Every structure is written in C-alpha cells, then in structure tokens.
Amino acid sequence: MTSRIPTHGLATQGFDVSADIHWNLITPQLVEQALSRGEGILAKDGPLVVKTGKHTGRSANDKFIVRDAETEETVWWGKTNKGMTPEQFATLKTDFLAHLATKDTLFVQDLFGGSQPAYRVKVRVINELAWHNQFIRTLLVRPDASELEGFVPEFTIIDLPTFAADPERHGTRSETVIAVNFTEKLILIGGTKYAGEMKKSVFGILNYKLPAQGVMPMHCSANIGPNGDTAVFFGLSGTGKTTLSADASRTLIGDDEHGWSDQAVFNFEGGCYAKMINLSAEAEPEIFATTKRFGTVLENVVIDETTRELDLDDNSLAENSRGSYPIEFIPNASKDNLGPVPKNIIFLTADAYGVLPPIAKLTPDQAMYHFLSGYTARVAGTEIGVTEPSATFSTCFGAPFMPRHPSIYGNLLKERIAKGGVDCWLVNTGWSGGKATMPGIKRMPIKATRALLNAALDGSLKDAEFTKDPNFGFEVPVAVAGVDSKLLDPRGSWADAAEYDKTAQTLVGQFIENFAQFEDHVDVGVREAAPKAA
Numbered sequence: 001m002t003s004r005i006p007t008h009g010l011a012t013q014g015f016d017v018s019a020d021i022h023w024n025l026i027t028p029q030l031v032e033q034a035l036s037r038g039e040g041i042l043a044k045d046g047p048l049v050v051k052t053g054k055h056t057g058r059s060a061n062d063k064f065i066v067r068d069a070e071t072e073e074t075v076w077w078g079k080t081n082k083g084m085t086p087e088q089f090a091t092l093k094t095d096f097l098a099h100l101a102t103k104d105t106l107f108v109q110d111l112f113g114g115s116q117p118a119y120r121v122k123v124r125v126i127n128e129l130a131w132h133n134q135f136i137r138t139l140l141v142r143p144d145a146s147e148l149e150g151f152v153p154e155f156t157i158i159d160l161p162t163f164a165a166d167p168e169r170h171g172t173r174s175e176t177v178i179a180v181n182f183t184e185k186l187i188l189i190g191g192t193k194y195a196g197e198m199k200k201s202v203f204g205i206l207n208y209k210l211p212a213q214g215v216m217p218m219h220c221s222a223n224i225g226p227n228g229d230t231a232v233f234f235g236l237s238g239t240g241k242t243t244l245s246a247d248a249s250r251t252l253i254g255d256d257e258h259g260w261s262d263q264a265v266f267n268f269e270g271g272c273y274a275k276m277i278n279l280s281a282e283a284e285p286e287i288f289a290t291t292k293r294f295g296t297v298l299e300n301v302v303i304d305e306t307t308r309e310l311d312l313d314d315n316s317l318a319e320n321s322r323g324s325y326p327i328e329f330i331p332n333a334s335k336d337n338l339g340p341v342p343k344n345i346i347f348l349t350a351d352a353y354g355v356l357p358p359i360a361k362l363t364p365d366q367a368m369y370h371f372l373s374g375y376t377a378r379v380a381g382t383e384i385g386v387t388e389p390s391a392t393f394s395t396c397f398g399a400p401f402m403p404r405h406p407s408i409y410g411n412l413l414k415e416r417i418a419k420g421g422v423d424c425w426l427v428n429t430g431w432s433g434g435k436a437t438m439p440g441i442k443r444m445p446i447k448a449t450r451a452l453l454n455a456a457l458d459g460s461l462k463d464a465e466f467t468k469d470p471n472f473g474f475e476v477p478v479a480v481a482g483v484d485s486k487l488l489d490p491r492g493s494w495a496d497a498a499e500y501d502k503t504a505q506t507l508v509g510q511f512i513e514n515f516a517q518f519e520d521h522v523d524v525g526v527r528e529a530a531p532k533a534a
C-alpha cells in the first residue's frame with residue numbers, strides 16, 4: 001500500500017506542530033484510536049457512541065465570515081452572514097495555532113468536498129478528536145490512493161473543541177467560534193464538539209464557489225426513481241430531507257448537499273447524517289439498519305453501558321441525536337454519486353401551525369416565492385405554557401450556509417425551471433388538524449408523506465382533481481390513493497374552522513412581512529405568487 005502521509009504536510013502550510021500526526025487513518029484505525037483515548041464506547045452491534053457535551057447542534061450565531069477585499073462585495077452581509085475583521089481573525093488564528101501546538105496527537109484527513117472532479121474542492125481537516133476525524137472522513141468524499149498522491153489542500157479546517165474563544169479578544173459572541181476566511185482559505189472551528197459544524201463548513205465553501213461555475217449548490221437531498229427521474233428535496237433542518245430520501249423504491253444520491261450542473265445532480269458528500277431520536281425500524285428501515293453497523297458514529301444517543309443496547313427514544317442527552325454513516329450503508333445508494341437533472345423539485349416544510357396542506361403543486365412563480373422564503377416552523381420550546389409555534393424563514397432553505405445574496409441562488413433556480421420539464425411541489429411534513437402546541441395534534445405520518453410523494457413523483461397525481469388553497473393560491477389534490485382524504489384538507493381537519501382561518505392569516509402575515517426584503521429582486525409574477533391577506 002502506498003503511504004497515506006502527504007508530501008505537502010502541515011509544516012509546508014506554515015503550521016508549526018510537534019504532535020504525533022495520524023494521517024488519513026481509515027475507519028478501524030480511527031475507531032481504535034477513539035476507543036483507546038476514551039472518546040466513546042462501542043454499541044452492541046458495532047457503532048461508535050460518543051457524547052458532544054453542551055453543543056448538540058450547530059451554533060449558527062457563533063459563525064463569522066472574514067470581511068475583507070475578497071468578500072466585501074461577494075458576501076451577502078446581514079443578519080445571517082456576520083463579519084469578522086481580518087485583524088480579529090489574525091488574532092484568532094495565532095491563538096488557534098498556539099493551542100494546536102499544545103496537542104501531542106492530531107488526526108488529519110485529506111478529502112474532497114464534492115463528488116465530481118470538475119466541481120470539487122480539496123479540503124484538509126485537522127482534528128484533535130479521533131472521532132471527529134472519523135466523522136468528516138465519513139461525510140466527505142474519500143480520495144483513492146492515487147488521488148491522495150501529491151494532494152495539496154485548497155481549504156483547511158482546524159477543528160479544536162477544547163479551544164475557547166474570547167469575545168473581547170476575538171470579537172466572538174461566546175467561547176464557540178466558526179470563523180471562515182475565504183481569502184486565506186482557512187476555517188477555524190472552536191469551542192464545540194457538534195460534528196455537523198465541519199460538514200456544513202465545507203458546504204459553505206461550495207456554496208460560495210460553485211455559482212461562478214454555473215452550478216446551483218442546494219441544501220437538499222436527492223434520489224432517482226425507477227424511470228431515471230431525479231427528485232431533489234429542499235428543506236431546513238428537521239423537515240425530512242434525510243428521512244424521505246432514503247426510500248426502498250428509489251436510488252439515493254445523497255441526503256443533504258448537492259450541485260445541479262447542466263448535465264446532472266451530484267452529491268457534495270460521501271456520507272449521511274441522520275437524526276436518531278425516535279427512529280423507527282418500520283418507518284425508516286434503511287436508516288435504522290445503520291445503527292447496527294461498525295463504521296457508524298452515534299452522537300448523543302443513549303446507551304446502556306452494561307448491555308450496550310441503544311435507546312433511540314431517550315432524549316436526555318439531546319433532541320438532536322445523530323448518526324453518521326458512509327452513503328454505501330444505504331442499500332440502494334447510487335454508485336456514481338449523481339443522477340440526471342431533476343424532473344421534480346420538492347420543498348419540504350414542517351409546519352407547526354398546521355396550516356399548510358400535506359402536498360401542493362406550485363407554479364414556477366410560486367416555486368421561486370417559496371424558495372426565497374424558505375419557510376418552516378417548530379414548536380418554540382418545551383417550557384410549560386408555550387402555545388405558539390415559531391416560524392423560521394431561511395432563504396433558499398439554507399441561509400446559514402449561503403454566503404452570497406439569495407438572488408444568486410434564486411436566479412440559478414429560475415433558469416433551471418424555465419428550461420421546462422420540471423414540476424415543483426410543496427410538502428408539509430409537519431402537523432395537521434391544529435397547531436403543534438394543541439393537545440393531541442400529531443405530525444404527519446411518514447407513511448402518508450411517502451405515499452403523497454410517490455404519487456407526485458410517479459406522475460399519478462397528474463390526473464388527480466385539485467382545488468386551490470384559499471390563502472396560498474397553490475393547487476392541492478383532493479384525493480390520493482392510500483391517503484386519508486381528511487389529511488388533504490387542512491381547514492377541514494381542524495375542529496374549529498374559524499380558528500384555522502385565523503391561524504392561517506397569522507402565517508400569511510409572517511410570509512408577507514418576511515418577503516419584503518426580496519420584493520425588489522424579483523419580477524411581478526413572483527411578487528404576485530405571495531399568499532393573500534384576507
């Protein structure tokens with residue numbers, strides 16, 4: 001076997017470390033390291049089980065982009081993309097490198113972000129934790145031996161959970177920091193053990209770079225039907241990208257990040273990152289099976305230390321417990337990480353207001369409207385007395401990952417829809433029959449969502465009877481085989497129709513208020529695709 005130690009080492013990059021460096025270890029080596037270092041324990045059937053401590057999800061408010069000559073005009077500065085001065089970054093980098101120098105062991109992987117040679121970025125990830133190194137090796141694309149030869153990283157990520165940022169010194173909000181420098185091509189992640197930060201940082205790089213190459217980067221999952229029909233599923237966290245893209249009847253391309261070029265939809269990643277809480281063997285058999293394999297890493301899943309049995313229903317460590325596994329653990333995953341250009345675009349939303357129908361057909365203008373809006377809603381909190389859901393509008397269904405102005409991504413979508421041959425749908429995987437905060441109100445059964453999706457994707461909905469949603473103006477099917485028709489009529493599913501109308505108008509008001517920022521960036525058709533205030 002050829003050496004996995006690169007010729008272009010850390011010293012070449014100007015990083016002065018005395019650590020024992022483990023270069024490009026493979027899964028069994030990294031799992032052995034993680035175990036011997038006490039980073040986690042093995043579950044009964046082989047997964048490595050770890051805890052992330054305080055941070056069990058992304059720290060979106062602790063992310064900064066260095067604001068300099070490169071990014072001043074290219075990044076959309078606002079409430080999502082927050083700036084850090086080059087001076088603050090320089091101090092942070094000095095302090096990061098000093099902290100790095102104190103480590104006696106480091107794990108480094110050389111990987112690709114992006115599966116297609118023409119559109120990928122070479123990324124080096126430097127970790128202090130073996131399991132983080134295992135995670136990122138699983139999630140990104142693993143070079144083969146010949147691709148490792150002469151590997152020179154374009155971007156480098158230094159990921160030090162034990163580093164504590166100092167708000168006074170570094171201009172951060174807390175001890176946690178994700179600092180992105182597009183000029184130096186360096187990303188510093190500190191003060192968090194949530195592994196998802198690493199993969200979403202690489203996503204940010206591709207979202208920054210690819211529009212210039214004519215590729216639309218997308219926060220979506222993707223799969224291919226039996227007739228070669230690709231579907232992409234956009235959606236914010238928790239709306240069902242990962243769950244719904246793993247489907248026995250379709251070929252999985254990927255669960256979270258893709259590019260749409262003139263020829264294909266391709267995965268940015270080489271693995272998946274699924275939610276584990278309440279994971280059901282019946283509703284999600286392919287994902288459930290990954291919890292029984294060596295190579296899977298489970299974050300914040302509760303395990304009995306004696307029997308090594310998992311308890312996927314226990315949320316005492318986190319609501320957002322996760323499992324990461326290589327894409328090939330899903331039985332029908334695409335071997336070449338790509339598929340033809342999409343026939344269907346689905347926008348997933350988990351509507352905690354219980355207002356949106358479980359599926360609706362969108363016109364191209366409505367699709368643009370909903371893409372720029374990027375709506376989902378969740379139950380605000382678990383405190384007693386919370387009665388209102390809270391709406392989130394995250395443009396392009398992924399604002400935290402999109403450095404550029406939404407119109408850049410929006411125009412790429414517009415061009416693609418204008419070419420024709422693609423149908424757009426809005427799918428509510430959230431609550432129905434009332435607000436999520438009302439007693440007895442449940443989330444849409446996964447089975448029903450899958451049946452509706454399959455009807456849309458296999459073309460059988462084309463002949464269905466539709467009715468226009470009175471608030472949103474999109475077309476909603478009246479009856480679909482295998483689905484309780486009551487579900488298809490959100491207003492009729494509420495005990496009190498007047499209460500439905502009132503709640504719907506609250507939501508419409510929030511859409512209108514949020515869209516004001518895009519009014520000047522879209523044409524009249526898109527503006528008119530807005531929901532109507534009564």
Ligand SMILES: Nc1ncnc2c1ncn2[C@@H]1O[C@H](COP(=O)(O)OP(=O)(O)O)[C@@H](O)[C@H]1O
Nearest residue numbers: 237238239240241242243275429444445446449
């Ligand atoms: N109707 C539904 N459709 C999709 N997911 C659902 C549905 N009802 C409940 N869920 C649950 O919601 C979560 C969706 O999460 P996930 O697929 O990981 O979202 P994403 O990948 O978009 O962040 C899963 O835990 C899934 O079990």
Ligand SMILES: C=C(OP(=O)(O)O)C(=O)O
Nearest residue numbers: 058196236237238256273
């Ligand atoms: C990894 C993440 O993505 P998602 O929840 O969309 O799967 C995340 O948001 O941290």
Ligand SMILES: [Mn+2]
Nearest residue numbers: 241242256273
């Ligand atoms: Mn996901």
